[in-house]
Amino acid sequence: MLTPYALSTDGRTTPLGVDERTPLLSWRLRSDRDADAQTAYRIEVTTGGVTAWDTGRVESAENSAIAYDGPTLRSRTRYDWRVTVWDGSGEEAGAAESWFETAILHADEWVGTWIARDPNVHPPFDPPVVDDLTDRVRHLPAPPHLRRSFTLPAKPVRARLHATARGVYEPRLNGAKVGDRELAPGWTEYRTRVLYQTYDVTDALTAGENVLGAVLVDGWYAGFIGFDSRHQAQHYGDAPQFLAQLHVEFADGSTRTIATDADWVERPGAIRYADQLMGQYEDGSRELTGWDAPGYDASDWTPVVIADTAPGTLVAEPDEPVRVTEELTAVSVTAIGADRHLVDFGQNMVGRVRLTVRGAEPGRRIVLRHAEVLADGELYRENLRTAEATDVYLTAGGATEVFEPRFTFHGFRYVEVTGYPGVLAGKDVVGRVLHSDTPFTGHFECDDETVNQLYRNIRWGQRGNWVSVPTDCPQRDERLGWLADAQIFAPTATRNADVQAFFARWLADVRAAATPEGAFPDIAPKVAMLTEGAPAWGDGGVIIPWLLYRIYGDVRTLERSFGSMVAWIEHVHRHNPDLIWRHRTGNNYGDWLQVDAETPRDLLATAYFAQSVALVGAAARALGVDAQPYEDLHGRIRAAFQNEFVEDDGRVEGDTQTGYLLALAFDLLPPALVDRAFHRLAADVEKRDNHLTTGFVGVALLCPVLTKHGRADLAYALLHQDTYPSWGYSIAHGATTIWERWDGWTTERGFQAAEMNSFNHYSLGSIGDWLFGGVAGIEQAPGSVGYRELELRPAVGGRLTRAGASQETIRGRVASSWRLDGDQVVVDVEIPPGSTANLHVPTSDPSSVRDRSGSPVADQLRLSSGRYRFTATR
Missing domain, CATH: 2.60.40.10 (Immunoglobulins)
Structure with a gap:
């Protein structure tokens, strides 16, 4: 049925x-x-x-x-x-x-005011002179605990809490945390909008006294973000603010609203400071036991200050929040000194540690320092730059204490624990994995464990860099929403998870960050170092909305983005009337981190200009807008590209893999030169003994273009390569996430320059799209939207004897797998109701194809929904 x-x-x-x-x-x-x-x-x-x-x-x-x-x-x-x-x-x-x-549909229904701590009452944290804290954190303010006691005449039949912060908040009600969100409300362009959350708190309320509270920290709003040494913190404001209102309904039909106002009180607690890059410092002896529960004496608490009476633009949280989604146990805990332990979680992860402390005397100082990799058996932390990634706990002296820094997160595999009393047991140190809880809906698997590890690395990289915004890295002083990284990896992201709502929400910040002239930025939300977007970076504002439309049929996001998409290409065109994009190129990163190659930057820029114009034209057609002006402009850019960069023998200027990939993937060559250009691409890979030279931009195109043009064997050779530079090289040297650069560490040179060397950076993991679309063969037909028309073309090759992938699409489940059985290949596919598929059975003998019943069929089949199996000669 x-x-x-x-x-x-x-x-x-x-x-x-x-x-x-x-x-x-x-x-x-x-x-x-x-x-x-x-x-x-x-x-x-x-x-x-x-x-x-x-x-x-x-x-x-x-x-x-x-x-x-x-x-x-x-x-x-x-x-x-x-x-x-x-x-x-x-x-x-x-x-x-x-x-x-x-949620709250009308702005005038917000009755709460923005409240904050009184800076004149509680001085900044001033640690003891003997403390080794740096000047960055030494005088950070203690996060306020905010509290409001109120009385209800009866237990309500319905209650909803709406809350948000300019900063990060944790809501509390009657002695317990409300909900399972972390780092709420998330990072947006606060100048234009702030997200708020809605919680069902009906069961937490009772007749009589109730207490609503929150812990409020700097977060992205006022804390450290990015690497601009001139402006590392307080990008949006100098202190966090909190806004909330609780709507309560009773059985008799009456209602009551408790909102943030001057009746709230505040004071600091055990947390002496909390910063997402630097870490959290907590003094267990200062714990305010019972502060968020009825019966607590708050007579010595201080009134809050009203920071702002206008709610501003508030938007209900439109996607899944950041949550703790998994716990990792230590694979080893090694004593490395009198009071030092080195913990290895076996996986480069993003989140925090929950540490259980047993039998410590009061005031013992326990320090947790985090790192992705080791150097000579010690933490390698130089690549963190100014991010300190250090958590400190002063024990209260209880028989058992638990320290879990809830308002920071780190990128790490290893943790050094200093000052722990006695021997640290593995069960007492737990890695808590944090990320935006986008539902994972895709899976790839094969019989080559290195390729499977590559796929796991891709997924872990996505999880670790999907913390409210799609970031570039989770460990160092950056964590910015770079548009190029996002657009290059987005096709892979859609294979792994349902990221429609996540990207749609972030694109609002991309649009908000555009300049008045229409230039998208390099990063969103924007911070101090904002510039006009570079080629392939600013183009993310065009590419991602179109991708969401193709994958999810997301017309609404395409409509909301279309004006900005048009403004972007008009901005580029206005400053480059000759259609070769050389002017107003922003930071112009080129094919970032390419290896032993130098793709001409004006070639790359012009190729992306053409591609963005082509996608604007396609979007116009999808939205019922006149597409002819954009199609004409694309034709002129294409001709200009050929005239400027392409020779009569098919050579593309620069003679680099990325140059050929852009020309081929973006359809910028005259038909007569396609084969010649592709031959040059393949020859370049072969002459390098099956090694790549591509950086961020080219890598996503490499295996798909090779496969499309009949050289899946070369794509597989690159997939299986394990010498530098390759994906396999990092795996052979212990990578559990995708490295930022091919030479993050090499046997000849050791670590690359610490100024830019992340070991969890998803861009080079964009090959994941090819694992689904090339190896397993799941693609859409040209013109298809939302996987209504499938193109199933599995590619048998390499060292694999079986491979397969599945995806939950908006239609339903799509799956494609193959395995070798002697001299036969067995292909299984699943097509959801309402979709159709063109299946290309991989065979050397088209006459050998048989269906499940053994009846002969063609090697190219038109299939409706259902589950099918075919066999053929290899």
């Missing part, structure tokens, strides 16, 4: 707090019958048992982004919805139910 599943509203499952006026409803489909498809649907939306919207039966195969079209939604209201589908024979089939709840 045809069955809907994975119902979502605006890309999230049962979201609590939606402020879109027309939320988009979606579902996926599965069926136990081949050739099944949805022919109609019906959506019923109710609230309080009353129908708000009923589409009736709609004759349509669409199952994604159906816009709510009922009466105006009300704030803070739960809406239940049910979808019923009809199958390929026109019979009513399965149904499924879900719900969403609206």
Whole structure:
């Protein structure tokens, strides 16, 4: 039976707090019958048992982004919805139910004010003279604990807390943390908008006294961000602020609102300072036991100050938050001195450590220092630059104490623990993995363990750099949302996880960071070092919205981005009327970190100019806008590129792998020269004994272009390469995430320059897209959106004897795998209801292809939905 599943509203499952006026409803489909498809649907939306919207039966195969079209939604209201589908024979089939709840839909409903600590009351933390703290952290202010006691006449039947911060906050209610979010509200361009969260706190409230509280820290708002030595902190403000309101409903229909105002009080607690780059310092003896619970005496607390009476632009959190998603146990704990232990988690991760301390005397100082790699058995920390990544705990003297720094995060595999009493047991040190909790929906596996490790490294790199924004690295003093890194890796990211809502939210910051002239930046959200975007960097503002449309059918994000996309290409065109992009190129990084090659920067820039114009034209067609001006401009840029950079024999200026890849992948060559240019590309790889020279920009194109033009053997040779430079080289030397650079460490030179040498940086992991699309063969047909038309072309090769991948698309599950069985290849594919596929069976003998029943079939097949198996001669 045809069955809907994975119902979502605006890309999230049962979201609590939606402020879109027309939320988009979606579902996926599965069926136990081949050739099944949805022919109609019906959506019923109710609230309080009353129908708000009923589409009736709609004759349509669409199952994604159906816009709510009922009466105006009300704030803070739960809406239940049910979808019923009809199958390929026109019979009513399965149904499924879900719900969403609206947030605060009108600005005038915000009654709270922004509150903050009084800087004149509590002095900055001044550690003892004997302390070894640096000047960066020595005088950081202690985070305030904010508190408000109130009385309720009865236990409520419904209660919602809406909260946010200019900074980072942890909400508390009646002695416990509220929810499972970490580092809320996340990083946005605070000057234009701040996210807020909605929590269901009904069960936490009771009749009588209740206490609402929060711990408030600098976070991205006022803490250290980036590497600009002239402006390393306080990019948005000099101190954090908190805003909240609690809406309570009672059985008799009455309501009450408790909001942030002058009645709140504050004081510092055990946390002496907390910074996301530097670390957290906590004094267990200063713990405010019971401060967030009824019955606590807060008479000596200080009134807060009102920092701002206008709420500003507040946006309900539109995607999954940062959460702790996994715990890692230590693979080894080694005593390396009288009071030092070295902990190895076996995996380069992002997050924090939970340390259990047993039997320590009061005031013992325990220090945790973090690093990604070791040098001569000690932590290698030079590559952290100014990030200190150090947590400090002063014990209170209890029999058992737990230290977990909740307001910082680090990129690390190793932790040095100094000052721990006695012997540190592995069970007492736990790695807590943090990242934006985008649902992982894809998987790749093969029978080569090095390739499997590569794929694990790619996934871990995505997790570690998906902390509120898509960052470049999680360990050093940077962690910025670089657009090129994001756009290069985005196709791989969509294979691994459902990142639609994550990217859509971040793109609002990309648009906000554009200059008045229309130039996208290099990074978003913007900080002090903002410049006009470089080629391939600024182009991310065009490429990613188009990708979201292709993968998820995300018309809304494309519509919201289209004006900025047009402004970007107009900005480039305005300053480069001859259509060769040489002027206003920003920092112009070129093919960043390429090896033994120098791709001409004006060639790379012009190729990206052409590609962005082509995508704007495609977006215009998708949105029903006149695309002809952009298509004409693209044709002129293409001609200018050929005239400037391409010779009659197919040589592309610079004669580099990346130069040929850009020309081929972006369709910038005359047809007669395509084979000649590709031959030069392949020859360059071969003459280097199957090694690459590509940097950030070229690497994503390398294996796909080789495979498309009939040299999958070269792509596999690069995949299996284990000498420098290659993916396998880093794995052979212990990498558990993707390195920033091919030569991050080499046997000849050791570590690269510490100024820029991250061991967790996802850009070079963009080969992940080819593992799905080339090795397993899952691609979309040209012109397809949302995997409606599949192109399944598995590539058998290399040392592999089996490989396969699966993805949850907006249609449903797509899978493709192959294995070798003697002189036969066995291919299995799965196509979701409503999709069709062109399958190309990899065989040397087209007449040998057989279906599951043994009947002969063609080697190129047109398939409808279902599960299929084919065999053929290799």
